[in-house]
Amino acid sequence: MRIRDWPEHERPRERLLAHGAGSLSDAELLAIFLGSGPRGRSAVEHARALLAQAGSLRPLLDRTPRQLAALPGLGPARACALAAALELGTRHLAADLARGEALTDPDRAGEYFARRLRGLPHEVFACLFLDTRHRAIAFEELFRGTLDGAEVHPREVVKRCLAHNAAAIIIGHNHPSGVSEPSAADRAVTERLRQALALIEVRLLDHFVIGDGPPCSLAARGWL
Incomplete structure (x- = not known):
């Protein structure tokens, strides 16, 4: 079943908007980046498969953009989006430490x-x-x-x-x-x-x- 066919209160994007990003699981957060999964699999199911293959979120996201791009269902565009998001998080934290x-x-x-x-x-x-x-x-x-x-x-x-x-x-x-x-x-x-x-x-x-x-x-x- 596609995510758009899920009840609205179960969809990751709607839950994020209603309750914040902290209310989502690792797989649901990753699914928002993926947008969709391969044929016959929702983005959340695909995210769960990627996490299971890597062992957890950290070893998955510790990979280089090229390594991420080589994973099934990711490719260069999604891999770059994930790498950019991680760097934005680091720079956001660095901004808190800015002089002043x-x-x-x-x-x-x-x-x-x-x-x-x-x-x-x-x-x-x-x-x-x-x-x-x-x-x-x-x-x-x-x-x-x-x-x-x-x-x-x-x-x-x-x-x-x-x-x-x-x-x-x-x-x-x-x-x-x-x-x-x-x-x-x-x-x-x-x-x-x-x-x-x-x-x-x-x-x-x-x-x-x-x-x-x-x-x-x-x-x-x-x-x-």
């Missing part, structure tokens, strides 16, 4: 790091530079590594802080394994950075480790 707005909620910074770093196949160490009022100045990926780790050089972090005239920073890196638990090395480099930054009077506010679940805050653990 003080960063008062640590969870927002953690979510931003997760959007930027989660799903990368290699480890990336990034830094969010802040001014004296904790307003965002810039976000930079400073070090890239392998599947197992990235070497972090405190001297380079200090140089970038001076270049941005930053008063404070938040750092973060991803664990491609999906495990967000900080390692002993993560704690050690955090302390090295804290000490190096103290010499130039720059505060290290937090260090987020990004895995499959919620970002892990070293400050929340009492390790900063």
Whole structure:
């Protein structure tokens, strides 16, 4: 049965308009992008099949646009629409961190790091530079590594802080394994950075480790 033949209160678009996007399942949200399914299958049924094949929503959407385009029933146009939607979400979150707005909620910074770093196949160490009022100045990926780790050089972090005239920073890196638990090395480099930054009077506010679940805050653990 086509979605247009469903009762109105069960159709994804009508439910979204009435109750908001949060009321829809992953398959229903994906179905809105698809618009329609292959012959004999509704968009929702097709979305469920794609999710089942990938395992869940995240491994499906972590694919590159070319990989998405190769999936049954997607193609270049729908794959590009999905990739564009994901990027819009990231930029919308980044707009909340635009200079001029003080960063008062640590969870927002953690979510931003997760959007930027989660799903990368290699480890990336990034830094969010802040001014004296904790307003965002810039976000930079400073070090890239392998599947197992990235070497972090405190001297380079200090140089970038001076270049941005930053008063404070938040750092973060991803664990491609999906495990967000900080390692002993993560704690050690955090302390090295804290000490190096103290010499130039720059505060290290937090260090987020990004895995499959919620970002892990070293400050929340009492390790900063």
